[in-house]
Amino acid sequence: MAELRRTKLFDLHLSRGGKMVPFAGWEMPVQYPMGVLGEHLHTRAKAGLFDVSHMGQVILRGPNVAEALESLVPADIVGLGQGRQRYGLFTNGTGGILDDLMIANKGDHLFLVVNAACVDQDIAHLRKLESLGISVEPIAGRALLALQGPEAEGVLSGLIPGVEAMKFMDVAEFDWQGATLWISRSGYTGEDGFEISVPEAQAVALAEALLGDEAVAPIGLGARDSLRLEAGMPLYGHDMDIETSPAAAALGWSIPKARRLGGAREGGFPGADAILAELAAGAAKTRRGLRPEGRAPIREGVEIFAGPEGGEAIGKVCSGGFGPSVGGPIAMAILPAELAEGETVYAELRGKRLPVVLTALPFHKPSYKR
Amino acid sequence: MLKYTEDHEWLKQDGDEIIVGITAYATEQLGDVVFIELPEVGREVEAGEEIVVIESVKAASDIVAPVAGTITAVNEALPDTPGAVNEDALGTWFFRIKPASVDLDGFMDEAAYNEMIG
Numbered sequence: 001m002a003e004l005r006r007t008k009l010f011d012l013h014l015s016r017g018g019k020m021v022p023f024a025g026w027e028m029p030v031q032y033p034m035g036v037l038g039e040h041l042h043t044r045a046k047a048g049l050f051d052v053s054h055m056g057q058v059i060l061r062g063p064n065v066a067e068a069l070e071s072l073v074p075a076d077i078v079g080l081g082q083g084r085q086r087y088g089l090f091t092n093g094t095g096g097i098l099d100d101l102m103i104a105n106k107g108d109h110l111f112l113v114v115n116a117a118c119v120d121q122d123i124a125h126l127r128k129l130e131s132l133g134i135s136v137e138p139i140a141g142r143a144l145l146a147l148q149g150p151e152a153e154g155v156l157s158g159l160i161p162g163v164e165a166m167k168f169m170d171v172a173e174f175d176w177q178g179a180t181l182w183i184s185r186s187g188y189t190g191e192d193g194f195e196i197s198v199p200e201a202q203a204v205a206l207a208e209a210l211l212g213d214e215a216v217a218p219i220g221l222g223a224r225d226s227l228r229l230e231a232g233m234p235l236y237g238h239d240m241d242i243e244t245s246p247a248a249a250a251l252g253w254s255i256p257k258a259r260r261l262g263g264a265r266e267g268g269f270p271g272a273d274a275i276l277a278e279l280a281a282g283a284a285k286t287r288r289g290l291r292p293e294g295r296a297p298i299r300e301g302v303e304i305f306a307g308p309e310g311g312e313a314i315g316k317v318c319s320g321g322f323g324p325s326v327g328g329p330i331a332m333a334i335l336p337a338e339l340a341e342g343e344t345v346y347a348e349l350r351g352k353r354l355p356v357v358l359t360a361l362p363f364h365k366p367s368y369k370r
Numbered sequence: 371m372l373k374y375t376e377d378h379e380w381l382k383q384d385g386d387e388i389i390v391g392i393t394a395y396a397t398e399q400l401g402d403v404v405f406i407e408l409p410e411v412g413r414e415v416e417a418g419e420e421i422v423v424i425e426s427v428k429a430a431s432d433i434v435a436p437v438a439g440t441i442t443a444v445n446e447a448l449p450d451t452p453g454a455v456n457e458d459a460l461g462t463w464f465f466r467i468k469p470a471s472v473d474l475d476g477f478m479d480e481a482a483y484n485e486m487i488g
Contacts, residue, residue, distance in 0.1 A: 030428075031401065035401055035427075035456075036401055036427040036428060037401075037402035037427055037453075038402075040427075222401070222428055226427060295404070295449065295452075296407065296423075297404065297425050297430070299430065322405070324427070329405075
């Protein structure tokens with residue numbers, strides 16, 4: 001097995017008592033002494049600092065770069081204003097999802113953030129754009145931090161005046177101690193917050209400066225997962241993969257009218273025929289929220305049935321666990337679209353069928369600054 | 371005096387019964403406990419049989435019967451307050467089991483257990 005990679009903040013994680021685990025080829029903190037529950041609630045109440053340096057950062061430059069990227073991603077990138085960011089998907093030829101990503105328009109280039117586990121595959125995929133004159137630059141030498149929670153704005157603007165003027169999904173550059181920070185007002189928790197790309201030379205100093213504020217605690221991957229689950233956000237490799245279509249993953253919203261059938265820039269991306277036909281007809285199955293009636297968490301892989309006994313499984317839990325802010329178990333599963341919110345289905349757990357109620361996503365209402 | 375199992379349980383003899391809980395080390399490994407399912411009182415169990423489901427925010431695991439016997443009581447309050455085990459592992463019992471005869475000599479004492487967990 002290849003040696004695990006370490007981010008610039010590795011020693012900081014250890015000094016804060018981080019429990020390190022392998023994740024997507026990296027050695028990352030799953031939790032700190034505060035614990036997953038405490039870290040989750042702290043992020044919702046104050047502010048949490050996440051090291052997400054394992055994620056891939058990529059710059060695309062070249063003539064008509066937005067049009068070029070639209071040939072791989074069914075989002076509106078041509079219409080993405082300078083200083084704005086948007087969510088998108090890399091699709092494959094059979095209409096599945098290769099990865100999800102964030103795309104920022106920084107004027108003379110696009111800045112992408114992709115999943116750690118998919119970064120090599122994504123870069124190879126993006127190199128298909130080189131024939132269109134696009135340069136693909138994987139960014140080495142920059143860490144990525146996320147500061148999330150209701151006190152994120154107050155804390156970050158104390159260090160970097162000006163960030164408070166940013167709105168949800170804005171991107172901008174700021175100087176801090178001689179370094180240029182690439183900041184977006186976004187995140188993966190359902191809270192207001194920021195993601196900060198920082199040169200590695202200043203990464204530890206910036207993290208320490210943020211942690212110097214008593215409102216900020218370091219947060220591990222465990223709470224990152226429960227926060228995003230409560231926010232109803234999908235995780236690549238669990239809630240979507242190469243066999244899940246955008247409609248089944250409930251991500252059709254990321255494909256705007258302009259890219260759909262009859263739109264101004266209809267199709268023109270991998271799997272467009274299958275993906276657009278399914279969006280037009282309505283998906284037979286789609287990702288739904290589930291709330292078990294008891295206290296038992298239902299986790300990834302648990303089968304869902306229509307009735308309390310007999311019958312074939314109608315779907316499987318793709319993400320599930322305990323929602324600390326919800327105060328009970330929560331899950332997501334790809335289930336028949338005709339099931340209505342409030343209907344009861346059954347999860348088979350340790351040989352028993354437990355009632356679970358179909359619930360609207362997200363489980364926890366986001367508090368973005370729009 | 372408490373005895374310990376390789377499955378990170380503590381055992382306390384009380385007459386002809388054994389009171390069973392899990393160690394602080396076990397709760398640290400589990401993380402925040404959010405769900406506990408206890409066996410039915412009166413159930414006959416084998417040594418090593420999985421009889422308690424315990425789930426933390428991270429994962430599900432089991433607690434096994436340390437010896438063969440009959441479950442004589444369970445901590446009824448625990449399923450409603452699963453976090454208690456994180457706060458006080460040694461003070462939080464899970465179940466009482468009555469074996470044919472109590473003999474804890476084969477289990478570890480505190481020193482041996484501490485050596486095992488390093």
